[in-house]
Amino acid sequence: MKIVLRNLTKRFPNRNKKEGGFVTAVNNFDFEIPDGKLVGLLGPSGCGKSTALNLISGLEKPTEGKIFFGEDDVTGLPPEKRGVGLVFQNYALYPHLTVRQNILFPLQNLRGTERPSKEKMEELALEAARMVQIEAYMERRPSELSGGQQQRVAIARALVKRPRVLLLDEPLSNLDARLRLQTREEIRRIQRETGITTIFVTHDQEEAMSICDLIVVMKDGMEQQIGAPQEVYDRPVNLFVAKFLGTPAVSVFEGEVREEKLYIGGNIPVLDVPGVADRPVTAAIRPEGFVPDTVGTLFCVLNRIEIMGRDTSVIATNSHCLNELNTLRAIVDTEEIDEGRMPGSNIISFRLKPNKTHLFDPVTEERIPFGAVPAAAKKTAVPAAAKKTTAPHLPDPVTEERIPFGKELSEKKKSVKHHEG
Numbered sequence: 001m002k003i004v005l006r007n008l009t010k011r012f013p014n015r016n017k018k019e020g021g022f023v024t025a026v027n028n029f030d031f032e033i034p035d036g037k038l039v040g041l042l043g044p045s046g047c048g049k050s051t052a053l054n055l056i057s058g059l060e061k062p063t064e065g066k067i068f069f070g071e072d073d074v075t076g077l078p079p080e081k082r083g084v085g086l087v088f089q090n091y092a093l094y095p096h097l098t099v100r101q102n103i104l105f106p107l108q109n110l111r112g113t114e115r116p117s118k119e120k121m122e123e124l125a126l127e128a129a130r131m132v133q134i135e136a137y138m139e140r141r142p143s144e145l146s147g148g149q150q151q152r153v154a155i156a157r158a159l160v161k162r163p164r165v166l167l168l169d170e171p172l173s174n175l176d177a178r179l180r181l182q183t184r185e186e187i188r189r190i191q192r193e194t195g196i197t198t199i200f201v202t203h204d205q206e207e208a209m210s211i212c213d214l215i216v217v218m219k220d221g222m223e224q225q226i227g228a229p230q231e232v233y234d235r236p237v238n239l240f241v242a243k244f245l246g247t248p249a250v251s252v253f254e255g256e257v258r259e260e261k262l263y264i265g266g267n268i269p270v271l272d273v274p275g276v277a278d279r280p281v282t283a284a285i286r287p288e289g290f291v292p293d294t295v296g297t298l299f300c301v302l303n304r305i306e307i308m309g310r311d312t313s314v315i316a317t318n319s320h321c322l323n324e325l326n327t328l329r330a331i332v333d334t335e336e337i338d339e340g341r342m343p344g345s346n347i348i349s350f351r352l353k354p355n356k357t358h359l360f361d362p363v364t365e366e367r368i369p370f371g372a373v374p375a376a377a378k379k380t381a382v383p384a385a386a387k388k389t390t391a392p393h394l395p396d397p398v399t400e401e402r403i404p405f406g407k408e409l410s411e412k413k414k415s416v417k418h419h420e421g
């Protein structure tokens with residue numbers, strides 16, 4: 001079921017009596033949510049995500065505007081007539097009812113011709129329980145389940161009436177980190193299997209990016225950008241979106257364009273930016289956009305290197321970096337760090353990847369596009385096949401302990417010799 005929002009606005013009387021007036025929680029939403037997709041509503045706390053969801057479910061009435069499910073205008077319909085399934089952060093299960101009774105509850109509330117037979121209800125409840133893989137716990141009470149299992153029951157309860165639309169408001173926030181990862185994959189699977197148009201509210205960009213077909217980025221009640229996660233990550237429409245997506249976040253610099261070249265302080269350009277007129281700019285660079293390189297021209301003071309599993313972070317300082325303490329964070333290939341370091345000094349130089357560098361107007365903060373990468377810059381890029389690869393791991397099939405091989409062995413020998421000597 002496609003969801004169409006037309007000029008949808010919700011104003012609340014300000015809770016802060018001193019300030020008075022109104023708070024616009026949702027400001028003129030005007031977009032469509034395509035049928036059968038998993039859509040993430042993403043933004044910082046207080047930006048209006050829950051209000052938007054409550055408008056769609058019917059729990060809140062809009063101040064202005066309309067909501068359509070497919071061709072049906074549902075703006076005036078109460079929640080129970082909209083065919084929506086709702087799941088909240090705190091599960092909201094009935095503690096005195098078993099899992100089975102909790103899932104049955106929405107069906108037992110149906111009246112007249114809508115009410116299925118007893119057998120049919122049991123059948124639908126079991127089907128919903130199977131969908132979320134909770135059927136082994138049907139006779140338990142919520143207090144006898146883990147948080148993740150309780151949230152699955154809540155999802156089953158939302159699915160049992162076969163809703164046209166499934167609405168999830170921060171459904172993973174009460175779960176620990178591992179369960180959160182697992183449950184979000186579950187939500188993805190359930191959405192795929194049922195094909196129900198689903199809106200998933202979260203303030204966690206990684207969560208939204210990892211499972212959603214589309215994300216809607218919000219700020220102060222306003223939609224900022226809608227698109228596939230990768231699309232929004234690769235082409236943020238404004239500085240807010242660039243900063244909000246991605247961990248670690250972009251590093252932001254005060255810069256200037258002269259003769260289609262980007263300068264960040266100094267008189268040596270750091271990047272070609274074809275098609276941009278001479279002007280001041282704000283440059284936001286993804287952590288993976290910095291490449292340590294002796295021919296690089298963004299000079300920084302190296303503060304420290306952090307190696308965490310797969311990632312190697314370089315933390316460095318540049319006086320034009322607008323981040324806290326002028327500190328930028330780059331994620332680099334471990335083998336490449338030394339390629340940007342000047343022997344005997346703590347200076348590191350970076351080359352910038354053009355597709356990881358975004359320019360914005362310093363005043364409006366809107367995106368300034370720039371042209372294709374010139375052929376010369378492309379040539380210097382290392383072809384994928386020539387990239388250094390790290391050795392794979394070879395565990396013993398029985399003890400599961402590491403079996404060293406190749407270079408590692410000779411290094412081991414060396415260190416043994418060292419010990420002996």
Ligand SMILES: Nc1ncnc2c1ncn2[C@@H]1O[C@H](COP(=O)(O)OP(=O)(O)OP(=O)(O)O)[C@@H](O)[C@H]1O
Nearest residue numbers: 012013015023025044045046047048049050051203
């Ligand atoms: N019933 C209400 N009365 C007055 N103001 C409200 C009401 N509900 C929400 N607001 C205000 O509307 C704005 C949006 O609130 P909303 O709960 O939709 O944000 P949110 O994005 O869901 O935030 P969070 O991530 O913290 O859940 C906030 O400024 C909030 O204080």
Ligand SMILES: [Mg+2]
Nearest residue numbers: 049050051169
């Ligand atoms: Mg909320």
